[in-house]
Each structure stands twice: as structure tokens, then as C-alpha cells.
Amino acid sequence: MSAGRSAHLSWGQRLMLLIPYAWLALFFLGPFLIVLKISLSQTVIAQPPYVPLLDPSAGWHGLKNFAGQLSLDTYRLIASDPIYLSSYLKSLKIAGVSTGILLLIGYPLAYGIARSPRRLQPLLVMAVVLPFWTSFLIRVYAWIDILQRDGLLNAMLLKLHIVSAPVAWLSSDTAIYIGVVYSYLPFMVLPLYATLEKLDDTLLEAAADLGCTRLQAFWRVTAPLSLPGVAAGALLCFIPIVGEFVIPDLLGGSDSLMIGQTLWTEFFSNRDWPVASAIAVTLLGLLIVPIVFYERLQQRQLEGLR
């Protein structure tokens, strides 16, 4: 049906369709090809700090020469040096655990909003989005203040006699988890709310009629029907957390780095653009797996509803 329809598109409609593709080509595919090319280059002390450089004026021979100089050396380095592997693993671990915590906090929150009186819901959603009104960086700095040795958190814990001496929160993985979960909560709550809010109450009545208690109805009806929201929220959090740089840099310790920090070090401290680029390309390759998984889930969901 869509094929038949696209055959009858007017020029204006074709132009409208072209705009997003042109946007992606210009701002995603183009830069990606540049990064991919740099990742296959070698580091030199020069401006720019890598060879070979593509020189179209050298003609066919120059192009062949250029292609011959590209190599996979940077990728071999990433595969052989354990520092990169441990960075990737740490990023995946932080992202995985944080996404799990986000789901545990975000699901009840979204569920509560979706089940509250309809006129209250916009207000509650607003409350979830409210932190966006302050700059992300400022909010992370605020957490430094809260988490430091004589900060708000320790003062509170000491006053409530939960701890007897100040706890070193900052410069630890715990601080990273706190910062990440705090920062990404809206990205988990909003897609979950959007799915749960659409849920038809008569489905729960039907489940009750067929013998389900409220808890059983939740597990057999609400939970499976909210899976697309869970997947959307989890990916919306997991993917950017894997590449997170600011939060681990400001709140985390220096003993082990997340992959974003390793990339930053390669790029700015070591001035090794090819290795930094190779890290970025590898990261993208890793993240394609969950994205494809999500796409397929969404496709299945669409087929089920149609």
C-alpha cells in the first residue's frame, strides 16, 4: 500500500521526505565517515595530528596511495590493551545497573502518575520534567556539594545517627550511580508514563473477571502491555549512560574510567585522534545491538496492534 502511495507523491511531498534524510546525511552520516576515516589513520605530530590526508587534487594515483595507508592498527591496540576493555566493561556495568535502578524507581513513579486523577496528571508530569529547567551541569555540581565530606547528605545522616562518622561519597562509583539515576530519571518515567496512561482499565476488569487478583492482573496484563515503554525507557537511559562523561568525571573517582573518560583522555591529553576515533566507532558498534533489538520489538508491537 505504501509503495503504491509513494508512486503518486507530488514534488512538494518528496521534498518534505528529503529534508530529514538530508539532515541525517549532513549531521550524522558525514561526521561518522570522517570519524571512521580518522580511526583508520596513524598518529603524527602535525596539524592535523594524523596521516594520511585525503587530497583530491592528487587524482586517481593519490587516492590509491591514500587507501593503501589506512590500517586497522588502532583497533588492534584497543583489542590488545586491557585498559580499553575494562573501560568498556565499566561503562556497560554502570549503564546496566543504573538502568535497572532507574526501572525500579521509574516504574512505580510512572504507574502512580498514570493512575492518579486525570486532572492531576499534567501537574505530576510537569514535576518530573521540572529539573530540566536548570542546566544539567549546574545540577551535577549541586550533587558535588551534597555528596562532599561536610555536605548535606553526611550532615543529615549524622544528625539521624545513621552513621557515626562522615562517609566518603564523592569520587566513588556510588556517587556516579546517584548522579546518573538522578539525571536520567525523567527519560525513564516519561516513556513509561506514556505507555501506562494509554492502558485500558476494562482490560484489568476483564482480568479480574477471569480470576486475577489485582497483583496477578498487574503481572499478566499491565506488565506485558507496558513492555514497549520499559524498552523505550531502558534504551533512552542505557545508551547515553554508556557514553556518559560529565557525571563520572565530576562525581567519580580516578582509579577506573568509563569509556567516555578514556576517549576524552586519548583525544585531549594524548592527542591521539585515531585511537579516540576508534573508541567512538567501537562504542557505536556495541550500542547498535540494543538499538536493533528495540526496533524489532517495536515492529512486533505495531503488528500486534494493527
Added chain:
Amino acid sequence: MTDGGQPLLRFDGVTKRFGAMAAVDRLSLDIGQGEFFALLGPSGCGKTTLLRLLAGLENLSEGRILLDGEDIGSVPAYLRPVNMMFQNYALFPHLSVAGNIAFGLRQEQAGRAEIAERVAEMLALTRLQGFEKRRVGQLSGGQRQRVALARSLIKRPRLLLLDEPLAALDKKLRAETQSELMELQRKLGTTFIIVTHDQEEAMIVADRIAVMNQGRLIQVAKPADIYERPNSRWAADFIGEVTLIEGRLVDGVLQSAVGPLRVGAGHGAPSHATVWLALRPEKLRLNAERPAGEDNALAGTVHEIGYRGGLSIYQMRLADRSLMRVAVANTGAARGRTFAVNELVWLSWPAEAGVVLTQ
């Protein structure tokens, strides 16, 4: 109805209030084992609320609901031996046809073999074989209706509740499904309670009908009795078409604005009481000449003719300017002649054709 003994289901002074408004108002009703019972009424009359009270989806404000003599008022919905087919079907979009049908049995933790067997049985009963793997979203309206029916029957409920089960179907499919429902009910012997606002549907499928208005029962009777012997002006007017003539009974004759009218005996209304004579359009006859030997004959002019295919409804203007509806079958036979607008015609009917209503 069961002959004596206790009924399968008894509503005893059942009341449901939403705020100050009583959706169901001190309602008492018995329903017997194996009955196909219809709750009929205009929207907002409380019929759906009554069904939901029975399913346990609403809590009683007052009164008792007895199933097999046992008060189920405080039994939660998930424990009641009652299943409901919802108006919009409420099928689970994440499950296949078989998954939807098996839902209730899975909840009972029935064995795998038993579930497969009973699902197959339900698929056969609702003629859904071959559709078990389909997603609900891939089904037509009629197929969804059958899945909903199968899903609500698989637990073999004591009572099956149907909330406007055919409202979403087109007219032709609705007629087919009505006879399927009746056949199914006869085959299973399960008590069916159907809620509908469609009087024709109620009369076709049900053994007995309860006509409801404003949370109360107006009349409970067999379809033919409701139609032929309505107990009030409201019931007569709600079911089918009717002309009501107000008058005063004097010595068995109704003194009305259009003259004295003879009525049948056995209405039980006291003499000199104000009553209404209800006349169904198809009980009246149109004649070119004043008919001899008829109990009642009135002169009138044809005001309007509504052609409906099989029959035509003549709106007759009487001497007192009031209108009366007469149905004439379009048989095309030589004896039935047709009349034109503004033609002077005689209406006639026997005394027993009308029903005397006192309220």
C-alpha cells in the same frame, strides 16, 4: 423460571448509589437456572450497573445478591463463578486468540493438556478453528466478538453476563450472531443475562425481559407479554410503537376525546378511573367504508404515510386533531387497497385489541 424451589439468582433490595444518585434503586428480581434473561432500558437506566454489581466490578450500596442461595455481595470479582463478556470485548492485545481464550484457565493453574483440550473445545464452539495463533488486532469485529464469548465461557460459569455484546456489529452480522447466541445457550444450558438497549434484540434472544428505567424495574415478563400486555404507559411506549388514548372508564366503555370506545374485559381498572388505552399500529385496520359489526370505528384523514418496505405506517388525523398510527402490510393482494394523503378513511379495531393501562 424454576417451579418453586430457590432461583439460581436473586437480587434482594439491591441499591447502588454514585454520590447522591441511585443508579440501581431497591431492585428485587429472581432469575432461574438456564434462563436467557435480558435487561432492557434506555441508556443510563442502571442496567449495566446491575450487571457490574453481579460481576463484582462495583460494590453494593445496599441489599443482597444471592447466587444458589449464597450471598455473594462481599465475594471479590475474581472469586465469583460468574463471567462477563464486555461491551468493547476487552480482549488482551498482547495475547493470541488461544492465549485470550485460555486466560481464565491458566489463572486456575489448570494442566497443560486440559487447557489445550478446553481451548480446542471453545474454538470449535465459536467456529474459530484455524485462528488460534492470530493476534487480536488481526481479527474482524465478528471474530473478536466470538473470541470474547469463548474467553468468558471457558471457565464454565454459573452465569454468563453479556454487556451489549452485539452493539459493535453491523445489522446483518448482528442478526446471525443473535441466533448463534440462542443456539449456544440452548446447547450449554448456562444462564445468560444480556444487557441491551435494543428492544428487538431483547425480544428475539431472551426468554424473559426486565424493562428498566431510572434504576427500577418497570416490568418483568416474557417478550410477548411485555409487548401485548405492557403494565404501564412507559413500558408500552418504550417497547414498540403505540398510540395512547386517555379517557375515563364508565360501565366498561372508555369515554375519550374521540368518542366512546369499547375495551376488552379483565383490565381490573375501577369504574370512573382515568385510564389510557394502548393500541399497537398493527392491530388497527383501515377501511374505505364504515365497517359494519366492528367494536370500534373512527373516521380520520390520512396525514402522512411512512413507507418501510414490508409495511407502511399511516399517521391518521382524528376528529380531535390527535394522531394515530396504523400499520398496513404491503401484501399487494387485491383485498388490501392503499390510501392517499388527505383521503377520508375509517379505522377499526376489536375491543380486545387495545390494552387498558392504569398508570
